[in-house]
Amino acid sequence: MIKKIIGKAVTTFAGREDFEIPQHDSPLFAGIDWERLPRHVAVIMDGNGRWGKEQGVMRTAGHSAGVKTLKNILKTAIGLNLDALTVYAFSTENWKRPETEVNFLMNLFYDSLKRELQELHEDNVQIRFVGRLDKLPASLQAQMRDAEELMKNNTGVKFNVAINYGGQDELVRVMQKIAADVQAGKVAPEAIDEAMIEQQLDTVGNLPVDLVIRTSGDMRLSNFLLWQSAYAELYFTDVNWPEFSPECFVEAMKDFASRDRRFGGLNDNKK
Ligand code: IPE
Numbered sequence: 001m002i003k004k005i006i007g008k009a010v011t012t013f014a015g016r017e018d019f020e021i022p023q024h025d026s027p028l029f030a031g032i033d034w035e036r037l038p039r040h041v042a043v044i045m046d047g048n049g050r051w052g053k054e055q056g057v058m059r060t061a062g063h064s065a066g067v068k069t070l071k072n073i074l075k076t077a078i079g080l081n082l083d084a085l086t087v088y089a090f091s092t093e094n095w096k097r098p099e100t101e102v103n104f105l106m107n108l109f110y111d112s113l114k115r116e117l118q119e120l121h122e123d124n125v126q127i128r129f130v131g132r133l134d135k136l137p138a139s140l141q142a143q144m145r146d147a148e149e150l151m152k153n154n155t156g157v158k159f160n161v162a163i164n165y166g167g168q169d170e171l172v173r174v175m176q177k178i179a180a181d182v183q184a185g186k187v188a189p190e191a192i193d194e195a196m197i198e199q200q201l202d203t204v205g206n207l208p209v210d211l212v213i214r215t216s217g218d219m220r221l222s223n224f225l226l227w228q229s230a231y232a233e234l235y236f237t238d239v240n241w242p243e244f245s246p247e248c249f250v251e252a253m254k255d256f257a258s259r260d261r262r263f264g265g266l267n268d269n270k271k
């Protein structure tokens with residue numbers, strides 16, 4: 001049975017402009033078990049529209065506020081020395097939204113990336129975009145390529161941004177690639193294994209996802225990282241993404257540390 005946890009509602013507004021990478025001894029990190037942190041955290045940044053509605057502003061204002069949240073959560077992930085942070089920015093299903101909202105989001109991705117590029121680089125982030133990128137506006141694609149190129153030799157947190165990403169779509173692309181190799185006589189069907197599939201995933205080179213966080217109360221994966229999250233712990237909180245603070249993120253880390261991860265085996269020392 002999937003364990004569903006509702007995180008505590010922490011209402012501190014996260015969009016602090018002056019938030020810096022927290023040091024190891026920061027009060028924010030008090031009570032953290034450093035030995036039991038996830039290495040790869042994936043976040044479904046949901047609830048921007050609902051937040052906007054609650055504030056009496058447009059849904060799109062929620063998306064803009066969400067960018068500030070993301071900036072602070074990334075800095076927190078750096079402070080925690082996580083190996084990877086993968087965030088869901090736009091799904092293969094999000095094209096169903098009104099054209100005005102889709103266009104707003106594409107412009108927001110472009111502007112935010114342009115604005116934050118240098119700081120991300122200074123923070124030693126390795127940025128990567130995952131998803132079916134060739135369907136995105138050409139200017140955004142160029143900006144994404146430039147960002148990846150700029151940061152390709154960085155050694156800090158692996159920061160994957162999922163745009164036009166769907167877990168099923170990713171697996172379709174993997175299967176097409178492997179099927180072509182089989183047809184060309186390069187691969188025998190019986191040689192296909194988990195490792196070969198992983199080599200073709202958008203997230204190749206990343207560790208498996210340890211923890212999936214979803215904000216805003218809904219308890220589903222919405223087609224996010226289906227393969228990579230095979231054994232992830234799931235954490236759900238009612239807090240809308242624009243309000244999801246570094247404190248909320250730390251709360252999720254503490255909850256993760258309390259989980260008994262058995263991977264199908266037995267943990268005799270725990271029971
Ligand atoms: C998540 O917030 C951001 C994207 C999907 C781009 P939503 O826009 O889904 O916000 P809600 O779920 O409607 O509140």
Ligand code: IPE
Pocket residue numbers: 044045046047088089090091094218220222
């Ligand atoms: C998932 O949120 C996608 C992103 C956060 C980018 P949605 O708001 O699109 O998911 P559903 O429609 O509630 O499943």
Ligand code: MG
Pocket residue numbers: 046047048
């Ligand atoms: Mg949503």
